[in-house]
Amino acid sequence: MKVWIAHLAVLAALAVLLAVLPAYHATNLARILTLAVFATGYNLAFGYTGLLSLGHALFFAAGVYGAALPVTYWGLSPLPAIALGCLAGGGMAAMVGLLALRTAGVSFMIVTLMFAQAGYLTLLYFGQITGGDEGLVMPDATALIPGLSPDTARAVIAFALFALALVLSLAVIRSRLGRVMVAMRENEERSRMLGYNPFTVKLTALVLSGLFAGAAGAGYALLFGYAGASFATIQYSILPMLYVLMGGAGTTLGPLLGTAAMFYLVDGAARITTATLLVVGVALVLLILFAPKGILGTLRERGARWIP
């Protein structure tokens, strides 16, 4: 119960921040929340189930285009489009998972990377429909929720997506399924001996993760008005991994914290230098060298055992 109250308090604080911050910062926060949905989904696969995927960009892009194509070509309204994008992400994850989960470890990383790359190239190949590298411009954000200003609508949708993601992920990891997922991460052979099928559990985790990624992709495309093949590049597989590593893999709030920390780190670096890639690279190397458990994971290890 305490855990639920703590998470609801975090959500309430975010809602207040969104309401009182000036427009520029509120938009930044909306962006962070949408990306944090992506990271939260990644955390379900990587943090809890131990599936280190390098192909999540594909699920994100499936969400982006699952929402953007119907909006562009059939004039679908944004909210059903987000639901559609979410399903597209999950469906894509199911297809990739059915094949890729036959491998593990390094092979799994490479197989997912290859599928994502094939997806990216396919988006380029059908550039006439998808817009390729130039992408598609989404309709004006004013249409998001009739009656609300674009900024408000953006904040409301981003918040709703993140709140849903956080609550769902908390519910999953506190359920039976969540505990079996952790068991898979810790010792697959032993869980198999106890009668759990590793393949089904991992596939479920990956599909859940894909649903989150799809929703984040759809939200990102519609809220910020752009869908392009670049969302399927490897960079968008690395980002959620970086966020989760930074915040703490296997912690519920780590993805949000990591996303926010990286966002402001890159933003701050962009003000002093143009070398923003350097920040990403150095952050990755330093994290893996000195704090592989991330911010919250390290705190939990150092005594704050209550961190969920």
Place this chain on the structure above:
Amino acid sequence: MSFGPFLLLAVMESLVTAATLALTAVGLSLVFGTMRVVNVAHGEFFMLGAVLAWFVTTSVGGPEWIGFVAALALAPLGVAAVAALADRLVLKRLNYEPEATIVATIGLLYILQQAALTFYGPEARPVEPPFNFRIQFPWFGYSGYKLFVIFAAIAVLLAVWWGLTRSKAGLIMRATQVDRDTARAFGINVDRVYAGVFALGAALAAIAAVLIVPIQQAHYLMGGEPLLLAFITVIVGGLGSLRGTVIAALVIGLSDGLIAFFYSPTLAKILATLLVALVLVFRPQGLFGAKA
């Protein structure tokens, strides 16, 4: 031009791709075979080789071939030094843990890319070929330099093969590959072997880049494609098997080149990436590897 000569031209172009691909992929394969490290930054070592080649050729005066020879000697050395440094500073501290090293080499990829962007700039710049000699076929003229690339790559590969199988250093390397603890017990400095192998792998990518840069131009984002193709080659050829890697490079270089020539480069890459994913799923030992 009728179909026959057209096909010949396509094959020759693809052979150039296959030759540099073989060099790059053998570098990646050596590192994976010996150290069990999947080096995601391998493509950036390739890029670094090309960029260094540009710096060397522009700062060395005189006829083109002097600058080129200097680049062929200096660029791989420079890249090898960077790689050895990365091994010492980062990979060694991670105990060569496979998943951690992948994350670390991704970090390295961004760092190298940013370094190239900052010090070299976003432009693509050409390097003059060391000689301009055209071979006249009955149907078309063909650049002699491209043929030189093919032969140079074969020579380097033969040298690597000779070094691995006939020299003491190669023996030590293979011993480390088979069993690093026993090798250590026999007094082999495993850390030094690993640093050496990582540097050698990077240097091979750099040599490939110096060879290709008079044809392709140096650009800070040029590392992505060779990395992808090298990955595909190494996996299809069987992880860590050098002979398999070379054969796979030939097959993939040729088929990639031919599909790209007659259909579309993007389609060729889509097919190749899907192929590699399926190979890993259904035949993890590679197409040419022995059944594990």
